[in-house]
Amino acid sequence: xxxxxxxxGLAVRLLATADPDLVEIVSLSLQVSLTALIIAALVGLPLGxxxxxxxxxxxxxxxxxxxxxxxxxxxxxxxxxYLCLSRAGPFGVLGLLYTPAAMIIAxxxxxxxxxxxxxxxxxxxLNRDYDEQLRSFGVGWRGSVATLLWDAxxxxxxxxxxxxxxxxxxxxxxxxxxxxxDHVTRVMTTAIAxxxxxxxxxxxLALGLVLLLIALAVNAxxxxxxxxxPEAARA
Amino acid sequence: xxxxxxxxxxxxxxxxxxGSADIHPFGEGRSGAAPSPADAILPLGVRGLCYRAxxxxxxxxxxxDLHHGVKTAILGPNGAGKSVLLRLMHGLLTxxxxxxxxxxxIADAGILRRQAMVFQTPVLLRRSVAENIAYVLRxxxxxxxxxxxxxxxxxxxxxxxxxxxxxxxxxxxxxxxxLALVRALAARPEVLFLDEPTASLDPASTAAIxxxxxxxxxxxxxIVLVTHDIAQARxxxxxxxxxxxxxLVERSAxxxxxxxxxxxxxxxxxxxxxxx
Numbered sequence: 001x002x003x004x005x006x007x008x009g010l011a012v013r014l015l016a017t018a019d020p021d022l023v024e025i026v027s028l029s030l031q032v033s034l035t036a037l038i039i040a041a042l043v044g045l046p047l048g049x050x051x052x053x054x055x056x057x058x059x060x061x062x063x064x065x066x067x068x069x070x071x072x073x074x075x076x077x078x079x080x081x082y083l084c085l086s087r088a089g090p091f092g093v094l095g096l097l098y099t100p101a102a103m104i105i106a107x108x109x110x111x112x113x114x115x116x117x118x119x120x121x122x123x124x125x126l127n128r129d130y131d132e133q134l135r136s137f138g139v140g141w142r143g144s145v146a147t148l149l150w151d152a153x154x155x156x157x158x159x160x161x162x163x164x165x166x167x168x169x170x171x172x173x174x175x176x177x178x179x180x181x182d183h184v185t186r187v188m189t190t191a192i193a194x195x196x197x198x199x200x201x202x203x204x205l206a207l208g209l210v211l212l213l214i215a216l217a218v219n220a221x222x223x224x225x226x227x228x229x230p231e232a233a234r235a
Numbered sequence: 236x237x238x239x240x241x242x243x244x245x246x247x248x249x250x251x252x253x254g255s256a257d258i259h260p261f262g263e264g265r266s267g268a269a270p271s272p273a274d275a276i277l278p279l280g281v282r283g284l285c286y287r288a289x290x291x292x293x294x295x296x297x298x299x300d301l302h303h304g305v306k307t308a309i310l311g312p313n314g315a316g317k318s319v320l321l322r323l324m325h326g327l328l329t330x331x332x333x334x335x336x337x338x339x340x341i342a343d344a345g346i347l348r349r350q351a352m353v354f355q356t357p358v359l360l361r362r363s364v365a366e367n368i369a370y371v372l373r374x375x376x377x378x379x380x381x382x383x384x385x386x387x388x389x390x391x392x393x394x395x396x397x398x399x400x401x402x403x404x405x406x407x408x409x410x411x412x413x414l415a416l417v418r419a420l421a422a423r424p425e426v427l428f429l430d431e432p433t434a435s436l437d438p439a440s441t442a443a444i445x446x447x448x449x450x451x452x453x454x455x456x457x458i459v460l461v462t463h464d465i466a467q468a469r470x471x472x473x474x475x476x477x478x479x480x481x482x483l484v485e486r487s488a489x490x491x492x493x494x495x496x497x498x499x500x501x502x503x504x505x506x507x508x509x510x511x
Contacts, residue, residue, distance in 0.1 A: 126361075129358055130358060130360070132327055132354065132358065133354065133358035135326075135327055136325065136327060136351070136352045136354075137370075137371060137374055138344060138347045138348045138374065139374065143374070147360070147370075151360055151361040151362065152361075
């Protein structure tokens with residue numbers, strides 16, 4: 001109980017004083033996770049739309065694979081990305097291992113299937129309504145994808161939130177490919193893991209509280225954005 | 236009165252600002268701006284049209300010609316293949332056999348863009364009422380300024396002016412169908428396919444829909460209406476195409492069809508007898 005009280009006190013103090021180390025860790029966490037989310041969204045949303053409205057051989061298999069990848073174990077992703085980026089790996093020449101870029105790659109791999117699979121389901125349901133009408137309008141394949149993505153944007157915002165939640169809370173993969181190097185690749189989750197292993201539970205709990213606050217803030221922001229959308233988009 | 240439904244010819248299809256399409260008041264289309272034979276997509280010629288699904292024949296073989304200036308009702312009992320035939324003509328289904336030619340040409344994207352269809356259950360985009368209409372105009376390449384004017388005209392036609400910014404999906408059933416209809420007419424289609432557009436509407440809403448259809452027809456839009464509502468076919472149709480079990484059983488002028496149906500199937504249908 002004393003640990004918890006001390007943690008809360010420390011968290012408040014760290015936040016109130018804008019502790020430079022804390023700010024650096026939080027900034028890097030947000031930078032890595034938001035970048036991974038943007039990349040995953042740019043690839044995952046069109047991919048989800050293609051799976052939703054495309055009719056091609058192997059579509060069912062592709063959907064099963066994408067759905068299965070939602071449950072990818074982070075440590076396995078970390079290991080695979082590590083092997084790819086290590087000096088002996090196919091992308092070792094890029095020298096990305098133990099950099100934020102490696103962490104972004106790992107988080108993108110984790111978040112992409114979530115965005116693709118969930119958006120596929122949302123867009124397929126919407127396309128069931130729209131398909132015949134859009135074909136009657138003479139809307140082509142690309143136009144259909146654009147229309148579905150725009151009209152489902154309120155629901156897709158929730159998908160992006162789920163993706164961000166997965167990325168910001170992830171520890172297994174980023175600790176493998178990032179190495180948790182102080183001032184280089186240390187993010188909130190890896191810092192929490194480190195402080196816990198050192199027995200510094202107060203600092204670990206403080207960072208945990210900050211992480212929770214960020215999650216709450218992002219959700220509140222998303223809810224506000226959703227509210228600000230035209231009512232028609234939510235009907 | 237706004238120019239709300241006069242169909243656009245091929246030369247005018249890219250937008251309202253490139254010809255005289257814009258300046259005619261509603262109602263002048265039939266005589267004043269009838270498409271030239273070369274430009275027109277009508278007549279529609281259907282030859283040996285068949286459609287099968289799950290190994291079962293649903294339509295055909297059907298031979299049919301549809302001409303400009305005549306409101307055609309496709310009549311028949313449930314399961315006669317009326318909606319399937321409509322979808323085949325509109326290009327939403329691919330025939331198993333047979334051909335569909337628009338003024339002698341195989342349908343392409345350009346021809347499809349000069350038609351519109353209203354479904355039994357209106358499919359409205361998750362946008363406002365005005366944006367639903369603007370969407371079609373944007374697709375057809377209307378400039379932004381003309382789009383706004385045209386949207387206003389269509390809202391007035393559908394008596395939806397008070398709902399311009401309202402989400403389309405919260406409208407009542409009758410309002411939704413009026414929106415679907417004026418949205419279909421917004422880009423001035425030459426042919427309007429209507430698939431039982433009033434099947435689930437009350438008499439007042441039905442009357443409102445029929446009034447808009449009549450005005451569109453008067454402005455020169457070819458109406459092809461699928462219905463199993465005999466009274467509606469009597470009110471709207473100039474000619475009747477009667478289908479039974481996927482076959483075209485009878486085609487005649489509406490007054491003749493309702494006075495003296497030539498086929499026993501049509502006679503039984505009009506008498507309210509069960510055909511199966």
